Amino acid sequence: MFVIKYKKIFISISIFFVAVSLFFTLFYGLNLGIDFKGGSQLKVTYTNERPEVSQIKETLSKSNYGEFLVQPVGEKGIILKSRDLTESEKNNIVGVLTNSGKTALSIDSFTTIGPSVGKELKNKAIIAIVLVLIAIILFVAYAFRHVSKPASSWKYGLAVIIALIHDIIIPTGAFALLGHFYGAELDTLFVVALLTTLALSISDSIVVFDRIRENLRLNPGKPFENVVGESLSQTFGRSINTSLTTIIMAVTLAIVGPESTKIFSGILALGLFFGTYSSIFLASPILVIMSNPPAGGQKKR
């Protein structure tokens, strides 16, 4: 199987993407959305023509409500982000936007999240990610508990962890890039996309490992890397096809779906792509490398 034969190349590709994503994440940083840091978000649509964004910013800067982030949406809408506003403060701002009622507009949505709620959500998100990782590792270790030779069950778990870290870092890096250029903000939906990616990526890895487990039993004595290669080629079509159908849905959702879940589905599609990559081209090669005897000389090529 070419995946095992060229495992170093595939692992290098992963390392490259992880490094680039880490760079973006650290260099650009992540914009936290109001879900996590608290604040207000107001979406309005002008009935007629939308004033220039720069002009809106200027009028708002004269009010005493702190900093505003103004983003145009669609043809006539804007999204305004600020610190958490009270109802009367919001009404004052709408007054400013409508030029004291002279410019007609409609309020599409208004969300205010208090700082304590934001902090709580942030903690919960971190706990949820850690819980998912722990639960998955425990599950893999349990499901493969009877497999001991030549790679012990904890090695399957470790290979899965490495793949999962890969699956978290790459979408995060992509998100940092999106945040920098399009002002995308990290919200609870991003965390959901990430966790869904983890679930599907792990499903893929488990199917491959299941096959390895079965083939080890059917062919005792066969070199481990051959068994892994064979298992990979047997599950290859399935891995690609099932991910493909899910990616089709995610991409369709991102293109024609509701505005509020566009970024979510985009990140999910990207996550699914790299999640599939990691379960085919990363987890299994790592398993082979880890189970090679320490001398490691006998490479069958």
Add this chain to the structure above:
Amino acid sequence: MIKKRIFAGIILIIGLVLGFGLFRSFSTGENVKNDIISRHPFKLGLDVSGGTHLLYKADISNLPQGGVNDSMDALRDVIERRINIFGVSEPIVEVETSTLSGVKEHRLSIQLPGVTDIEKAIAMIGLTPFLEFRTQSDKPVQASVGADGNVVIDQDSQFVPTELNGKYLKRAQLIFNPNTGQPEVSIQFDDVGAKLFEKITSQNIDKVIAIYLDGVVISAPVVRETISGGTAQISGTFTPDEAKALVGRLNSGALPVPISLISTQTVGATLGGEAVNSGIKAAVLGFLFIAIFLILWYRLPGIVAVLALSIYVIITLLLYKFIPVTLTASGIAGFIISIGMAVDANILIFERLREERAKSQKTADAISNGFNRAWLSIRDANTASLIVSFILFWFGTSLIKGFALTFGLGVIISLISATLITRVLLKALPSMDGTRLGRFLYNNGIK
């Protein structure tokens, strides 16, 4: 074989009937439909139907340890009553607790579908007519020089709270002062409140008792004598309408706990409508793409998979109606993603089927073996997805719970649809062993 085909036929007919019922419930005709499916409409979340979500924090610092839960339930009941007066359809009022850095916070989450005017909503909940009686303390009044140079007298500092508050209110009434003609609010305490009031007045003769409403003094009369019987008049500078509104609010139940607003969310109805339409568009388009792919790649079994997937979609949507599952934008996304995932088990089975056939087995045996061999993988792979949806459900704000629910439900239903429906349908197919057509139909890929 005939038995298997009858069974498969029954499944297809059931699917067809359910699908027709579902389709019928979608169409919005003049004639009112009264079948069981139409009577269970989809339950749309606030972000889809439009509405307001308010999150209040309850200040429980003055409550005794054991009474917190009772007070929170009482708070919920009072607010539900208030909302019902205004005729909001299907409001949801829930008590929530959250532990933030070791401190337990008690919250009240209020969802008002169809209400898009927050101000109206907040007024409806009537931000605590939290009625409170305070007595004058011996401490001197605190005064300070404000930023503008004026002396600011902190009136609140001279009053201390008593045990007497709106909790002991029996009823309020609008009256007009016979001397001045000014509107006043007369309040009647219950037995405990009457005793408290008597005690407080007796201890504070010739002193001021301040009547606070929502933390603001509205009236500060001087006590002339002990008042027994439990009636008190609040005279403020009310207009008759204000006094009437106050009476209404007090009578609908004074809040047992003071609350403060910490989060709000309003979504206009147009934005929500767009979300549903584009969600349906994405689901239909995505489904078509997947159907084309499945039929081109897996041929005869592919057609079976498309049938099974259709039944999956029908069952899932019916379950959403009957459970009912509240559909939010993220929930709709979860459903759409789950269509892609529901194919997974089918594909696992078909790939196995192809392998088993390659070992030159008979098609019927290959189907049985394919299922048995694929089952372990299907089970393990779906367990991981279920674990994640459980954790998401726990993590959830309503936004995420919606996704977790549709996603998790999707995993379970797709398991059933793949192992039951796909299996029955596949087994009913003609085996066509040894013919070229059979080889073509059961093969897959671009070979």
